[in-house]
Amino acid sequence: MTDAPIYDKVALIGLGLIASSMFWATRRAGLAGHVTGYARSAETRETARRIGLCHEVTESAAEAVKDADLVVLAVPVGAMGAVAEEIGPHLKPGATVTDVGSVKRRVIDDVAPHLPEGVHFVPGHPLAGTEHSGPESGFSTLFENRWCLLVPVEGTDPEATARLRRYWEGMGAQVEEMEPDHHDLVLAVTSHTPHLIAYTMVGVADDLRRVTDSEVIKYSAAGFRDFTRIAASDPTMWRDVFLTNKDATLEILGRFTEELFALQRAIRTGDGDELHAYFTRTRAIRRGIIEAGQDTDKPDFGRARIEK
Ligand SMILES: NC(=O)c1ccc[n+]([C@@H]2O[C@H](COP(=O)([O-])OP(=O)(O)OC[C@H]3O[C@@H](n4cnc5c(N)ncnc54)[C@H](O)[C@@H]3O)[C@@H](O)[C@H]2O)c1
Ligand SMILES: O=C(O)C(=O)C[C@]1(C(=O)O)C=C[C@@H](O)C=C1
Numbered sequence: 001m002t003d004a005p006i007y008d009k010v011a012l013i014g015l016g017l018i019a020s021s022m023f024w025a026t027r028r029a030g031l032a033g034h035v036t037g038y039a040r041s042a043e044t045r046e047t048a049r050r051i052g053l054c055h056e057v058t059e060s061a062a063e064a065v066k067d068a069d070l071v072v073l074a075v076p077v078g079a080m081g082a083v084a085e086e087i088g089p090h091l092k093p094g095a096t097v098t099d100v101g102s103v104k105r106r107v108i109d110d111v112a113p114h115l116p117e118g119v120h121f122v123p124g125h126p127l128a129g130t131e132h133s134g135p136e137s138g139f140s141t142l143f144e145n146r147w148c149l150l151v152p153v154e155g156t157d158p159e160a161t162a163r164l165r166r167y168w169e170g171m172g173a174q175v176e177e178m179e180p181d182h183h184d185l186v187l188a189v190t191s192h193t194p195h196l197i198a199y200t201m202v203g204v205a206d207d208l209r210r211v212t213d214s215e216v217i218k219y220s221a222a223g224f225r226d227f228t229r230i231a232a233s234d235p236t237m238w239r240d241v242f243l244t245n246k247d248a249t250l251e252i253l254g255r256f257t258e259e260l261f262a263l264q265r266a267i268r269t270g271d272g273d274e275l276h277a278y279f280t281r282t283r284a285i286r287r288g289i290i291e292a293g294q295d296t297d298k299p300d301f302g303r304a305r306i307e308k
Contacts, residue, residue, distance in 0.1 A: 006167045008033045011068035013061050013083055014075035015039040015048045016234075017129060018100045020138025022072065023054055025171035028140045038064035039135070040075075048135045062090040070167070073099035073111070078240035081110030088114040096120045096160045102187065102237070104151045104180040106244035112153060120160035123151040125183065126173060127191075133234040144172035151180050188248035192241055193256060196249070198230035199238070 010032040012019040019037065026032050037054030038061045039045050048057045058064040065071045065087045073080050080099055091097065097115055101107045104123055115121050128146035130137065148168040152161045165175045178186075205224065209216045220228070242249055266274040 005033045006031050006163060006170060007069040009068045009070075010035045011064045011071045012037045012054060013039075013064060013071065013073050013087070014079075015044050015053060015057075015135045016074060017133050017137045017142075018126065019072065019074035020048075020053050020135050021128075021140065021142035022074070022100075022138075022171065024138055024140035025143060029170045031167055031170045032070075036064040036068065044135050051136060053135055053138075061087050065090050065092075065095075067092055069095055070164070071095060071097045073097065073101070073107075076234075076236050076240045077101040077103050077107060077244045078236075080107045081114070084111040084114035088116060091116060091119050093118040094120075096122055096164060098122050098124045098164055100124060100126055102191065102241050103245040104183045108151070108153055108180055120157050121153055122156055122161050122164050123153065123180070124164065124168070125149045125151070125187075126168070128173070129233075131229050131232040133237070141172065143168070146173055148173035148175050149178045149183055150175060151178055151183055184245050185248045185251075188245055188252045192245055192249050193252045195230055195233065195238060196242065196253070197256070198227040201227045202231035 010026065012023060012035065015037050016039075023035055023037070026035060034056070035054045036056045036058055037045075037048055038058050039048065045057050045059070048054060061083060069092070071087065071091065073083055075083055080101055084097070087097075093116075097111070097119055098121075099107050099111065101123070102125060104125060108121075108123055111123075112121055126143050126146060126148040128142050128148075130142075150161060150164060150168075152158075161177070168175050201224070205216045205220075263275065263278065265271075266278075
């Protein structure tokens with residue numbers, strides 16, 4: 001427990017993996033006096049009530065944000081603008097609105113026009129997740145020792161940003177600020193393109209399965225299994241990521257394709273030195289991540305449902 005809650009009232013819009021993890025982390029550390037939640041589907045709201053997710057689950061987004069000091073948009077990136085439009089007129093003056101979307105420029109462009117003057121907008125992105133989604137997938141330790149990037153827009157009150165930083169730190173995250181376009185390029189490299197590659201590899205294996213009579217799946221080795229975990233991620237979320245971070249993803253995919261062709265040529269021509277030098281360079285990157293303490297490869301990371 002912290003000494004005092006950071007916000008009296010927090011509203012979570014969208015009750016999936018990220019919002020539910022935020023609720024359990026908030027409750028565990030005593031970071032908010034009261035947490036309301038809203039999700040578009042009646043089934044999700046019902047599940048949330050059944051498992052005690054949020055102090056109160058409301059029947060509309062407007063009701064959830066009433067009197068809230070912090071409003072968190074935790075819906076797919078493509079739905080952020082519509083949700084902002086819906087809640088805009090109901091926000092308390094002086095409230096902070098944030099989001100957890102995986103893409104930042106588009107969210108800023110879609111959300112900012114709907115927020116009334118006097119409301120602070122501090123976009124954010126926790127770099128933590130799993131392949132699971134929905135209200136039952138969250139757990140309180142998801143953000144521990146993970147980065148959360150805050151992307152304040154021009155003119156944002158620094159106090160609103162500082163308070164949100166304390167909130168994320170209370171949930172265990174390490175916080176840094178970043179400029180939106182830079183965020184989108186970095187994430188295209190570290191998250192978005194790798195997901196696309198995993199989706200593609202699993203798709204290729206599935207096509208092959210039809211000619212190898214299920215053996216590809218049956219004998220899948222550890223490397224491929226890791227791909228299948230990533231490729232099991234929510235289709236709506238990832239469709240929106242690629243549609244809204246189009247330029248950066250296409251730029252990185254272009255570079256990826258060039259490197260792939262170079263390796264393809266090295267294999268065809270039997271250029272073992274080229275392959276060895278390439279793999280030596282990439283191995284050093286992995287070691288660098290571990291030495292920097294950024295390795296989250298605990299045996300069960302992202303698979304287990306840890307303590308609520
Ligand atoms: N899953 C991850 O690994 C991860 C990590 C960091 C950030 N994010 C971002 O967080 C956001 C939420 O992702 P998640 O993994 O929690 O998704 P999720 O699929 O688990 O949950 C999304 C929730 O939003 C609700 N929703 C969808 N459209 C809505 C609308 N128009 N109005 C109200 N509710 C609506 C859904 O019913 C669901 O409850 C996304 O923007 C995603 O890019 C995800
Ligand atoms: O661990 C996973 O399952 C994730 O894919 C999490 C992950 C990532 O790429 O690291 C996915 C999307 C986000 O926006 C942030 C985190």
